[in-house]
Amino acid sequence: MxxxxxxxxxxxxxxxxxxxxxxxxxxxxxxxxxxxxxxxxxxxxxxxxxxxxxxxxxxxxxxxxxxxxxxxxxxxxxxxxxxxxxxxxxxxxxxxxxxxxxxxxxxxxxxxxxxxxxxxxxxxxxxxxxxxxxxxxxxxxxxxxxxxxxxxxxxxxxxxxxxxxxxxxxxxxxxxxxxxxxAKDRAGFIVNALLIPYILSAVRMLESGFATAEDIDTGMVDGCAHPMGPLALADLIGLDTTMAVAESLYEEFKEPLFAPPPLLSRMCEAGLLGRKSGRGFYRYDEPSAPKGGS
Structure with a gap:
């Protein structure tokens, strides 16, 4: 029909x-x-x-x-x-x-x-x-x-x-x-079950001081041919949405890789939600802000 x-x-x-x-x-x-x-x-x-x-x-x-x-x-x-x-x-x-x-x-x-x-x-x-x-x-x-x-x-x-x-x-x-x-009816389905742990790993890397947001994203764009780095992508998705999906995945599977990092939680609490709020891992009123995806 x-x-x-x-x-x-x-x-x-x-x-x-x-x-x-x-x-x-x-x-x-x-x-x-x-x-x-x-x-x-x-x-x-x-x-x-x-x-x-x-x-x-x-x-x-x-x-x-x-x-x-x-x-x-x-x-x-x-x-x-x-x-x-x-x-x-x-x-x-x-x-x-x-x-x-x-x-x-x-x-x-x-x-x-x-x-x-x-x-x-x-x-x-x-x-x-x-x-x-x-x-x-x-x-x-x-x-x-x-x-x-x-x-x-x-x-x-x-x-x-x-x-x-x-x-x-x-x-x-x-x-x-x-x-x-x-997709099977499991939290995250196909794409987010793969994508969210990847993004959370990048957040943990930034949180630990291992690398800057710019270097993390450049590594994945220029080193792995991704169209956008994981932190810029999280900003595009919305950090609140990223957080909600991570919580849903963690509730379903109880796997540590799905647990939202403290930095992501604090940013959501501060209203730093990415592109839609003007600031997330990047500031979107600055010339250096990532382009693309919107």
Whole structure:
């Protein structure tokens, strides 16, 4: 069954990116945010991204106008009642996501609607059990920035039906044009289970005084051909999100390599969250700040 009416809960970087990609592919999209002001900010985020696509000739004026015409934003969750698929893209906090799924279970009236999460680490089974229809709940994990990054992780729970998996795969691959990989329902899935220990290792190296942030990142970019060093990447992801994923992984596996280093905890407590706050391992108002990735 083709998705023609998509709902997105959360209009931050990920949610707005998902909405944009879907609208550019001809899908009607409703984005729901917590407040009217947040909804306006989400629309502005989408408009700026589409404008960048227009300037870089990735979109024609007609395509940009058509995409924007397919997107509406609101603070009313009831607007998702008629959707045939809804993707949750709120902050990486288990309690918040559970509350969203419990509400969606009552709001979305279509009995066969896909209920998906963009979580990067929280087990899908936990989210599915907040609903009365776990067979329709699945993880569809996009990567930032969504309009650019080609990958999607598809994560079924033990109770996700085969039909739901097929529909979700067709939506991500055929309708959105993403490259889909399938992951088991374990915290972190494939990418973050590999990526987060790597980033945490770099944080520990910095914390111990072994090397500077610049030298750590240069080592991985110039020595291993990575497009971005681990500390610059953490700043791009958001140190709070990195912390949340690490905590989820540690809770699930109890492996020391998943435990957040004290430096990461202190930076989050200080509000030094990376690019989005203007300062993380680098200051983003300085000429020497890492470029790329945004």
């Amino acid at each position: 083709t998705v023609t009416q998509l709902g997105v809960v959360g209009g931050g970087l990920m949610g707005s990116g998902i909405a944009e990609v879907a609208a550019r592919r001809g899908i009607d999209v409703v984005v729901v945010e917590a407040t009217d002001d947040a909804a306006k900010a989400a629309l502005g985020r989408i408009e700026r991204s589409i404008a960048r696509g227009l300037r870089s000739s990735k979109l024609s004026e007609a395509e940009a106008e058509a995409a924007l015409g397919r997107i509406s934003v609101t603070s009313d969750l009831e607007a998702l009642g008629d959707r045939d698929a809804v993707i949750e893209a709120v902050i990486e906090d288990e309690a918040t996501k559970l509350a969203v799924f419990a509400k969606l279970d009552h709001v979305v009236t279509r009995a066969d609607a896909l209920l998906a999460s963009n979580t990067s680490s929280i087990p899908i089974m936990k989210l599915a059990m907040a609903t009365q229809r776990p067979e329709y709940v699945i993880g569809i994990h996009f990567f930032n920035p969504v309009p650019v990054m080609p990958l999607v992780e598809l994560v079924p729970s033990l109770l996700t039906s085969e039909a739901t998996q097929e529909r979700a795969h067709a939506f991500a691959a055929d309708q959105l044009g993403k490259h889909v990989i399938k």
